[in-house]
Amino acid sequence: APRPAPPGCRRSWPQYGGTPRLTTVTSRSVDSVDSPDGASGASASDPWPVDSPVPVLSAQDPQEASTWAEESGEAPRWTAVEDSASEAGGETGAPHAEAAGGPVLGARRSEDELRTRLGLQPGDWSLPAAVRLNGWIATAVTGVLAALMRLVGLSHPHSLMFDEIYYVKDAYALWHNGYESTWAAKSDELFARGDFSGLTTEGSFVVHPQLGKWLIGLGMQVFGPESSFGWRVVPALAGVATVVLLTRLTLRLTHSPLLAGLAGLLLAIDGVNLTESRIGLLDIFIGLFATLTVYCLVRDREWSRARLARDLAGTATGHLAPRAHLRPWLLAVGAAAGLTCSIKWSGLYLLAAIGILVVVWDTTALYRAKVKTWFLEGVIARGVGDFLRVVPIAFAVYAASWWSWFLHPKAYEHGWAAAQRAAGGTVARSWLPDSLNDLVEYHLVAYNFHVHLESTHPYMSKPISWLVQWRPTSFYFPTGSQLSGQSCGTAHCAQAITSIGNIPVWWSAIVALVFAVVILAFENRDWRVWVALIGYVGLYLPWFLYGNRTIFTFYTVAFVPFVVLVLVLALGSAMGMLAPVPGSHEAAHEKRLIQVGWIGEGRPHPRGALGAYLGFGARPSRMRLSPEWTGVPTWRLHGEGVVLTAMVVLAAIVFALLWWPLWTGQTVSYEFWHWHMLMTSWV
Numbered sequence: 197a198p199r200p201a202p203p204g205c206r207r208s209w210p211q212y213g214g215t216p217r218l219t220t221v222t223s224r225s226v227d228s229v230d231s232p233d234g235a236s237g238a239s240a241s242d243p244w245p246v247d248s249p250v251p252v253l254s255a256q257d258p259q260e261a262s263t264w265a266e267e268s269g270e271a272p273r274w275t276a277v278e279d280s281a282s283e284a285g286g287e288t289g290a291p292h293a294e295a296a297g298g299p300v301l302g303a304r305r306s307e308d309e310l311r312t313r314l315g316l317q318p319g320d321w322s323l324p325a326a327v328r329l330n331g332w333i334a335t336a337v338t339g340v341l342a343a344l345m346r347l348v349g350l351s352h353p354h355s356l357m358f359d360e361i362y363y364v365k366d367a368y369a370l371w372h373n374g375y376e377s378t379w380a381a382k383s384d385e386l387f388a389r390g391d392f393s394g395l396t397t398e399g400s401f402v403v404h405p406q407l408g409k410w411l412i413g414l415g416m417q418v419f420g421p422e423s424s425f426g427w428r429v430v431p432a433l434a435g436v437a438t439v440v441l442l443t444r445l446t447l448r449l450t451h452s453p454l455l456a457g458l459a460g461l462l463l464a465i466d467g468v469n470l471t472e473s474r475i476g477l478l479d480i481f482i483g484l485f486a487t488l489t490v491y492c493l494v495r496d497r498e499w500s501r502a503r504l505a506r507d508l509a510g511t512a513t514g515h516l517a518p519r520a521h522l523r524p525w526l527l528a529v530g531a532a533a534g535l536t537c538s539i540k541w542s543g544l545y546l547l548a549a550i551g552i553l554v555v556v557w558d559t560t561a562l563y564r565a566k567v568k569t570w571f572l573e574g575v576i577a578r579g580v581g582d583f584l585r586v587v588p589i590a591f592a593v594y595a596a597s598w599w600s601w602f603l604h605p606k607a608y609e610h611g612w613a614a615a616q617r618a619a620g621g622t623v624a625r626s627w628l629p630d631s632l633n634d635l636v637e638y639h640l641v642a643y644n645f646h647v648h649l650e651s652t653h654p655y656m657s658k659p660i661s662w663l664v665q666w667r668p669t670s671f672y673f674p675t676g677s678q679l680s681g682q683s684c685g686t687a688h689c690a691q692a693i694t695s696i697g698n699i700p701v702w703w704s705a706i707v708a709l710v711f712a713v714v715i716l717a718f719e720n721r722d723w724r725v726w727v728a729l730i731g732y733v734g735l736y737l738p739w740f741l742y743g744n745r746t747i748f749t750f751y752t753v754a755f756v757p758f759v760v761l762v763l764v765l766a767l768g769s770a771m772g773m774l775a776p777v778p779g780s781h782e783a784a785h786e787k788r789l790i791q792v793g794w795i796g797e798g799r800p801h802p803r804g805a806l807g808a809y810l811g812f813g814a815r816p817s818r819m820r821l822s823p824e825w826t827g828v829p830t831w832r833l834h835g836e837g838v839v840l841t842a843m844v845v846l847a848a849i850v851f852a853l854l855w856w857p858l859w860t861g862q863t864v865s866y867e868f869w870h871w872h873m874l875m876t877s878w879v
Contacts, residue, residue, distance in 0.1 A: 304512055310505035312779040313564045315723065316498065319505075323451060326824040330453035335443045338460025342439040345464060346432040346473040351425040352861055355388045357693065358671040360476045364427045366402060367413035367476070369395060374600045375607035376400040376409070390422030399608035403642040407538035407597040408478035427476040434484045435473025439464050441487045442757045446764060448494055449724045452773050452827030458845070459764040462701050463757055465852035467668075467859050471695040472753045474860065475671055481539045482754040486546055486735060489532035490758075493550055494727055496525035501561050513566035517573045520581045526554065530586040534593025541646070542754065546734030547590055553730055554586070555579045557723070564779075602631055609638040649746050657749045659739040663706055663759075667877050668696040669750040672861055679863075688866040692858050695750045696878065700847035705759045708766035716769065722777060725765055731758025767844065770837030772801055772817075773826050797831050812836045 308318045323331075356364055361384050368387075369377040372395065383394030411430045419426030443460035447453060463469055472480045500523055507518035533550065536543030559574025567573060601607045613630040616623045625633050657667035672693035682689050709732075716725040735755035739747060752759075768774040776782035789795045795802065803813035812834065819833040826833065857864050858872055873879050 304510050305508070307505050307509035310508055310565060311502065314501040314505055314561055315564075315777045315779050316501055316505065317778055319502075324824065327451065327453060327827060330825055331444075331447045331456055334447070334453045334457030334460065335440055338443050338457055338464055339436060339440045341461070342436045342464040345470060346435050347429070349860055350428050350432055350474055351423065353672060353674070353691075354424045356384050356427075357475065358477070358669075360427065362402070363409055363412060363478060364416075364476045365395075366400070367409040367427075368392065368416060368421050369400070370406060370409050370600065371413040371417060373397060373606075374604040375610075376402045376406070388424070392421065397606060399606050399610070401608050401641070403645050404478060404540050405538045405594070405597055406600065407535065408481045408540075410600075411481060412476050412478075428474055431476060431480045432473045434480045435469055438469065438480070438484045438487050438757055441484070441491055442760065445487065445491045445494065445727070446761060448491075449727060450765075450768055450774060450827060452768065452825075454821070454825045454827070455764055455768045455773055458767070458841070459760055461845070462698070462763065462848060463760045465848060466698045466701055466756055466760065467852075467855060468665075468695055468697040468750065468753050468756050471671060471693060471859050472750060475693070477750075478539050479751060479753045482536055482543060482735070483757060485532055485536040485539065486543065486731065486754060487757045489529055489536060489546065489550065490727060490730060492525050492528040492532050493554070493730075496523060496529060496554070497557055497723075499523065499525050500558070504561055504565060508565055508567070514568050515566075517562055517567045517570070517577070520578065523585055526582065526585045527589055529554070530589030531593050533586065534590035534597075537590060537594050538597035541643075542735065542738065542751075545738040546730075547586070549730055549734035551582065551586055553726065554582045558582060598635060601635065609641065610634050612637045647742070647745070650744055651746055653746055653748075655748060656746050658743060659736065659747070662736070662739075662749050662752050663702065663709075665697045665699060665702050665749065666875070667749055668694055669748050670694050682863045684863050684865045684868075686865040686867070689863055690866045690869040691861045691863055692869055693861045694858050694878070695753075696855060696858065697752070697756070698848050698851050698855075699874075700844055700851050701760065701763060704844050705763040708763040711766045711769075712762050716765065720782060721780070722774075724774075724777070725762070728758045728761040728765060731755040731761070763844075767837070767841045770834060770840055771826075772832045772834040772837060773828050775828050775832070795831070797829070799831065801832050801834065803834070807834070807836070810836075 311318060365379055365383065365387060366376045369375070369379075372392075376399070378396050378398045378400045380394035380396065386392075386394055411434070412427065415429040416423070416426040419429060439460050442463050443456045446459040447456035450456065469480070469483065500521075503521055504518065508515060529550065533543060533547040536546060555575065555578065558578040559571065562570035562574045562578070601610060605611055610631070611634060613623050613626075613633045623633070625636060628636065655667060655669045661667055670692065672691065674691055679689055679691065682691070684690075712725045712728065716722045717729065732755060735758070736752070739751065765774060776786055786795070789802075793799070798816055800813050800816050802808075807813055817831055817833045817835060819835055819838060820830055821833060821838075823829055855872060856862070858869065
């Protein structure tokens with residue numbers, strides 16, 4: 197049975213895998229505290245000794261006391277039932293005001309105290325060397341695995357498939373004409389044979405910025421435009437880089453090499469990221485730069501809060517907010533967001549979502565630091581500063597990505613304003629320089645195309661179905677003479693490249709998403725989960741605004757790193773590897789429980805309501821995973837969570853092995869292919 201609460205305290209269970217809360221005794225008199233004699237009827241087998249004292253807050257830990265006081269709304273008066281309590285609190289047995297956790301007017305706060313309040317480790321803390329080394333090992337292993345899965349057999353098929361007929365040829369035109377150009381009819385087959393004679397010098401109307409096509413063309417420059425490996429190698433490297441970035445991001449959030457490696461592994465074997473890493477499309481670059489943007493965002497949160505603690509060290513509560521700083525990582529956020537927008541305009545929604553999140557985090561940091569007029573300072577002063585550090589940088593990076601268009605008069609719509617003027621017509625926005633006005637007009641035409649794109653496509657799908665992978669996109673399915681000479685052991689062979697996500701990952705992530713929102717985000721107020729949720733907010737939810745537009749499930753490659761991150765954070769919580777954030781209520785509770793011997797080595801780690809109901813946590817953990825890999829002590833591990841994670845990972849690996857032929861275009865029997873179409877909507 198679960199361990200009873202210490203005398204004078206009661207339990208509440210914040211989450212499955214979380215730490216119990218102790219509700220303090222706030223009585224004014226020690227007489228109101230239950231005497232140990234009152235527990236004389238307890239069973240002799242009761243694991244909590246009847247003479248155990250109620251925990252006493254020490255005056256040596258004012259930060260912990262003040263955090264506890266703010267949570268309860270008044271200064272808690274922990275009262276011990278042993279004789280030493282009266283010595284600590286005087287004749288009445290009540291602790292001193294400092295020990296009780298009440299705020300001391302004029303008290304000056306140390307930098308470490310402020311760092312704890314802001315969710316940071318102490319200033320002299322660093323990740324242990326063994327954990328850092330294991331983190332790099334996890335990064336290297338997942339990176340190598342991702343590289344092998346994306347680069348081996350990359351040149352197959354040696355033909356333009358799906359939207360490569362647009363982006364690969366546009367990439368070639370950019371590197372040879374300096375702008376996207378039109379091609380003569382039937383140029384696709386000629387292009388695959390190394391014949392590029394179909395390229396003209398007439399500007400072509402394209403509806404996406406140029407950066408992604410420049411990147412695709414870079415591989416063609418290195419390996420030759422006639423090489424299908426060259427068409428796809430840079431997207432493949434982008435997929436590998438996304439795996440590496442997600443691994444490092446997860447390590448930064450959790451300090452657990454095991455969880456970091458788990459995130460990298462699940463993304464490496466996901467079918468959406470894998471298939472779009474092996475084709476010359478643009479969307480894999482959105483996923484890369486979006487992950488880079490969020491990584492820089494996390495670094496800025498750490499940097500800015502550490503600087504705030506340093507600036508306010510030695511001050512009392514109610515001090516004026518310190519002056520703002522340059523914040524190099526926030527400038528990097530703007531640059532990375534600009535790169536995302538330079539692939540496709542869908543990056544604009546991520547930019548907006550991250551901008552709001554930065555202001556919220558800055559405002560809550562000032563609140564936690566008890567700065568005077570924290571709300572106005574955060575929303576107005578810091579908000580304007582955040583805008584100026586992010587948006588102009590993003591705009592400048594985006595505008596710079598059009599450099600080649602500005603340099604080539606034959607590019608589409610370049611010269612529009614002059615043509616309007618020569619025809620005797622009025623020129624809209626005549627106050628703008630002609631070249632910039634031409635680009636604005638180009639954008640208006642492209643936007644009009646996007647919002648009115650309603651042509652049907654056999655693989656179009658609605659965003660509501662994306663998380664369950666209801667209608668994956670078929671990139672390649674040759675028939676007839678295209679399969680001549682192929683052998684599969686039967687008379688009817690098939691090849692397919694279908695962007696089907698790793699179903700155990702995607703479906704488990706749906707459950708994890710609910711857990712992350714309800715428990716981690718709103719009940720525990722764990723800021724780390726918002727790092728994952730911002731990917732959904734900025735890269736998934738906006739597609740619901742375009743329900744009538746022709747859109748596809750493969751767009752999910754932009755936010756699949758955050759799908760994996762949500763799943764890993766939820767599994768980490770279930771395994772007990774998601775340690776509380778410093779300064780959080782959960783961290784304060786866990787520290788107190790360790791001090792009074794409620795939890796620790798040789799004792800069971802408490803479970804939440806669901807775990808306790810299922811009977812978990814009654815005995816100490818028998819797991820002996822190394823803390824240098826898990827990031828937490830062994831007593832904190834939850835065996836049932838480890839088993840659950842192992843089941844999800846095993847299912848994901850088996851799925852990847854079985855669907856590998858359909859992700860890479862291997863020759864299989866038609867029956868093999870049909871057996872893998874688990875739902876009729878996949879055909």
